[in-house]
Structures are given as structure tokens and as C-alpha cells.
Amino acid sequence: MTKTKPTVLIVDDMEMNRVMLRDILTHDFEIMEASGGSEAIEIIEENADKISAVLLDAMMPDLDGFEVLKALSRRGLLENIPVIMISAENSPEYIARGYDLGVVDYIGRPFDPNIVHRRLSNVVMLYAKQNVLTELIKEQISQREENNSMLIDVLSSVVEFRNGESGPHVLHIRRLTELLLKELARLDSKYVMPPQDVAMWATASAMHDIGKIAIDDKILNKPGRLTDEEYNIMKKHSIYGYEILDHLNWHRSPLIEAAKQICRWHHERWDGKGYPDGLKGDEIPIPAQVVALADVYDALTSERVYKAAYSHEKAIDMITGGECGAFNPDLLKALTRMSGSLKKKINAAPEKNYDAIAEQIFEGLRERLDRV
Amino acid sequence: MITVAEAYSELNENYDAVLSRLMGKENLVIKYLTMFKNDATYDALTNAVSAGSAEDALRAAHSLKGMCFNLGLISLGTVCSDLVDAVRGGEYDLDQLYAPIKSEYEKTAEVLGRCLD
Structure with a gap:
């Protein structure tokens, strides 16, 4: 001191x-x-x-x-x-x-x-x-979060590199997941979650496509349109991602559990027409729904081998118009509400929640002390 | 000129208690007594009483009380405290409560006047 x-x-x-x-x-x-x-x-x-x-x-x-x-x-x-x-x-x-x-x-x-x-x-x-x-806890948290993020960035880049869709995709998904979760919480108190959970889901969202590592190069990087058979193989990346994480001996890690949900269910749709499990409505965990929407938005607004990038406005129109499958109406409301500031925010550095997280920890500590 | 100890004994107050509380430093006691003697709170009390303002009188008496107790001037502090309690209680005669404060204060000021220059 x-x-x-x-x-x-x-x-x-x-x-x-x-x-x-x-x-x-x-x-x-x-x-x-x-x-x-x-x-x-x-x-x-x-x-x-x-x-x-x-x-x-x-x-x-x-x-x-x-x-x-x-x-x-x-x-x-x-x-x-x-x-x-x-x-x-x-x-x-x-x-x-x-x-x-x-x-x-x-x-x-x-x-x-x-x-x-x-x-x-x-x-x-x-x-x-x-x-x-308090300062010490903040430092520890930020250190840990940074290490986590770094490893996850490495992992995601490996997948993207192989996928040939390098670029800021993973970064965008993370940021969009964070922003959408926060906007949902503003929309309705039933979506409110502690700041460390928002951070966790955002981190987990970066792993949504790791299952693609198990997909054959020829299919993954095929320049033309996939046949039905190839598309069915491609769809398996959701299950593969889930299984890769499931085989790790980290079952009790909330981050891994979160990432498992996201890997498996980020292609499900609100009306049950998604894959792999055909879950419907509230059966799909909210964060997985959020990542699904983020994934679609970013795919639309990015350039791909087979398509040019759509504008932000066009992408929002297509999503709300139901052209990319059905989404939770609350989620669409959140997307529309934040639509104005989205373009600017998506490329900004993620917000640091360490203060809020440290405050949360102290809140818990105080509650525990009160009970003594 | 009398000493501070003599002044306290003339006022029937316990000088040793004050001195020990103020870390045995007589120069500090003299410094605070001088400030007390030059302080305007008593005049504020006198004005409040003649203006009939109980609220101002209460505040001034309360401040005076705090100073007195810190300086071991218990008799004066006590009559100030009586005024505070009576006014808070709601039934009081300001002039009647002021009289003992006036006489204690004048006595204290006179004795202190001979001890401080």
C-alpha cells in the first residue's frame, strides 16, 4: 500500500x-x-x-x-x-x-x-x-478473461482458416451475441442475466462452428453449390462441435456447457424447421437463438465465394421478412431496436465488464456475510 | 494572572481530566480556551433569545454544549444541555433557560480572562 x-x-x-x-x-x-x-x-x-x-x-x-x-x-x-x-x-x-x-x-x-x-x-x-x-479481483478476472479469449480466438481462427472464410466473422458473432443479449434484457426482464453470464455466452459463441474441423475439405471448400448429400454432411458440423466438446473432460465447466448448446443448436429455427434436432420455440435456449440470428446477419452482410455482401439495411429486411427462417419475435424486436447503432458497434472492441463483474462478486460476498 | 489549573479549580471543574484528554499538552488547552473565549456562539445564543427564536437558540446552545464538554467546562455545558432538551421537549421558557447560561458564561469568561491574556 x-x-x-x-x-x-x-x-x-x-x-x-x-x-x-x-x-x-x-x-x-x-x-x-x-x-x-x-x-x-x-x-x-x-x-x-x-x-x-x-x-x-x-x-x-x-x-x-x-x-x-x-x-x-x-x-x-x-x-x-x-x-x-x-x-x-x-x-x-x-x-x-x-x-x-x-x-x-x-x-x-x-x-x-x-x-x-x-x-x-x-x-x-x-x-x-x-x-x-476489489482491484485485485478485477485484475484476476481480466487476466483470466483475456487468456480465455486468446485461446478461443486461436481455435476459431484455425477453423475459419480451414474454412476459407477468414475475416472478422468470429469477432462479429461474439459482439453481436453480447449486444443482442443486452438488448433482450432491456426489452423484457425475463431475459436479464448477470454480466458474467453475458460475457460467458459471448465467449462461447466464438466456438459455434468448431465442428467444421471434422468436415471433409472437399465439401467444406467446394466452390459450387452442394448436393443434397453433401449438404447433409455439412449440417453435421453442429453435432460434431457438440461431440468434440462433450468428449473433453470439462463437463462441469459452464463455458463448455454453454459452447455445447451453441454448437449443437445454432442452426435450429423458431418454427422447428432447423437442424439437427428440429427444436421449436422455447425448446431452443435463448443464447443459441441469439447466435443463430447473429450467424445469419453476419453471413448476409459478409462477402462469400458464392455471393456478394448485402447492406445492413437489406440484411435486416431479409431477416425480419422471414427469408432466412423463423426467429423468436422478441429477438427480432431486439434486433430492430438496436439496428440503428449496430453497424457502428459491431466493429468496436467488446465492452469490458470487469467492473460490473467485480461488483457482482462483492454483492454476493455481502449477501453471504449478511447471512452469517 | 492565574494558571489554567487555578482557573479550572476556581470554576469547580476537573482540569486533570481535560489535560489528559488533550494528551497532557497545556498549550493545546490554552489554544482551545482562547478560541472558546473569542467564539461568537454565545453572542448568537444571546441574540436568538432576545429575538425569541427557539430554533436558533437551540442550535447555538447545542454548539456551545459540545465545545464546553470537550473543554471540561461541565457546569456551563450542562445548562446549555438543559436548554437543548427543554426546547426539544416543546415546553419551555427561553428567558428562564437562558438565565443560568448567562450567569455561568459570564463567570467562566471572567475567570478565563484572568488566566488568558
Whole structure:
């Protein structure tokens, strides 16, 4: 941890009180002062990253300590900045109100300077540890995610290379899967999933065509139209992909389980006319439906040996017009809603969800602690 | 000139308690007492009482109380506390509550005046 002194904001309308606290703390803390509630809020907003703790007087003429707490809470500033309330008011109701509004500690007057110092130091240390921990988790997650992505990129490129359809296809599928899942969640709360699941499905989507590795070169790269027999072999890539993953001893890995679903069912259609299992409607897992749509969209808008690239608008028209098979109406609604920004977003780097994921982990941790 | 210890004893207050709380540093006690003596909160209280504003009086008495307790001026702090409690309670006579504060404050200020220059 850094050796610089942590910063403490002292909020009190009485100068003498501020000077007393400053004298106690100045040796070990960097001190900032506010002589009223509104000034305190301003200073905290401007210096949220710098302030390690706030010592807050309860009673002040302009805006009292409780109002300051409410304002900080509304702005989400109480989560990372601990507030200790100091007051000559020692009635239990008053103290309870402070705790209810989110103070971490309450110190009555007259206070013992040593104890103020100790309590403040403890609180600052505790919060500093939690912040370091959060950063550490974020780093670990991003490292792991990057390693995952890298390996999956290698794998997908091998398949694409053999397939002769190199280009940003896999990247697009991933991005489209992420965007569509998020748009679905905005459309209806039943589609909401935790951010780490969105990331997982997007990663899994990159593997949708790995089964093509088992398809004969002559069929895979045939310049002309496939015969019925050849097409039936080609269709087996969905089952092959599923089987390749199924034979790995990673059955409990959620990512592999996700990829298995996607490999097997990314050619199913809403009306049951897809392959290999002819699943219908809700029988097809949502992520597999999403990847199916993404795959069609990207195939339409990309150039292939046998066709030119369609424009974004034309592709959307063809999909919503049912020319590429039936899709879940909700999914089509999501696609139409995000259609305007799709062209721009599809080539942008994937969003980093690490903050959201770390926050999720801490949320779980807090819930577990609450149950103890 | 009297010493700070003598001033506290004349006011029937416990100087040792204050000194130990302030890490045994007499210069700090003198610094805070000087600030207390020059502080305008008592004047604000006096004005609030003569204007009949209970809310302002309560706030000033509350601030004064906090300062007094930190400085070990318990008698003055207690009469301030009485005003705060009475006004919060809703039944009170501001002038009647102010009188003991005035006499305690004047006594305290007089003694401190002889100890601080």
C-alpha cells in the first residue's frame, strides 16, 4: 500500500471543533475542512477518489449531518467513503438515525483524541483493504478473461482458416451475441442475466462452428453449390462441435456447457424447421437463438465465394421478412431496436465488464456475510 | 494572572481530566480556551433569545454544549444541555433557560480572562 497519508475531511461549523480534530489527526492524516454541509458535499464530490474518510458533525446550520448523509447516499458516494459522525448528542435515537443513514461509526462529545484517532485509522484501513481487494479481483478476472479469449480466438481462427472464410466473422458473432443479449434484457426482464453470464455466452459463441474441423475439405471448400448429400454432411458440423466438446473432460465447466448448446443448436429455427434436432420455440435456449440470428446477419452482410455482401439495411429486411427462417419475435424486436447503432458497434472492441463483474462478486460476498 | 489549573479549580471543574484528554499538552488547552473565549456562539445564543427564536437558540446552545464538554467546562455545558432538551421537549421558557447560561458564561469568561491574556 502507498505510504502517503490518507486524506480525511473534517466537517464542522465550529472552528474550534475543527482545529481540535486537526490537531489530533494532522500527524497521520492529510486534512481537508468544510465548515458546513453543502460545502462538504461539494468537496466530497470533487475529491471522491482522494478522501479516505469523513468526520461529520451532526448539527450544522446550513445542512445538517443527516442531510449530508442522504445527499451522499443518493450520489452513491457512501459506498466507498466511510463517514464517522461526531456529535454532542448522545441519545440512542439520534445515534440510531446516524447508523440508519449509513455512518460506519458514531463518536460522542466530549471525545478522547486517542480513541478518535484509533477508530478513524481502523475504518480507513478496512476500506483501503476492501478497495485493494476489489482491484485485485478485477485484475484476476481480466487476466483470466483475456487468456480465455486468446485461446478461443486461436481455435476459431484455425477453423475459419480451414474454412476459407477468414475475416472478422468470429469477432462479429461474439459482439453481436453480447449486444443482442443486452438488448433482450432491456426489452423484457425475463431475459436479464448477470454480466458474467453475458460475457460467458459471448465467449462461447466464438466456438459455434468448431465442428467444421471434422468436415471433409472437399465439401467444406467446394466452390459450387452442394448436393443434397453433401449438404447433409455439412449440417453435421453442429453435432460434431457438440461431440468434440462433450468428449473433453470439462463437463462441469459452464463455458463448455454453454459452447455445447451453441454448437449443437445454432442452426435450429423458431418454427422447428432447423437442424439437427428440429427444436421449436422455447425448446431452443435463448443464447443459441441469439447466435443463430447473429450467424445469419453476419453471413448476409459478409462477402462469400458464392455471393456478394448485402447492406445492413437489406440484411435486416431479409431477416425480419422471414427469408432466412423463423426467429423468436422478441429477438427480432431486439434486433430492430438496436439496428440503428449496430453497424457502428459491431466493429468496436467488446465492452469490458470487469467492473460490473467485480461488483457482482462483492454483492454476493455481502449477501453471504449478511447471512452469517 | 492565574494558571489554567487555578482557573479550572476556581470554576469547580476537573482540569486533570481535560489535560489528559488533550494528551497532557497545556498549550493545546490554552489554544482551545482562547478560541472558546473569542467564539461568537454565545453572542448568537444571546441574540436568538432576545429575538425569541427557539430554533436558533437551540442550535447555538447545542454548539456551545459540545465545545464546553470537550473543554471540561461541565457546569456551563450542562445548562446549555438543559436548554437543548427543554426546547426539544416543546415546553419551555427561553428567558428562564437562558438565565443560568448567562450567569455561568459570564463567570467562566471572567475567570478565563484572568488566566488568558
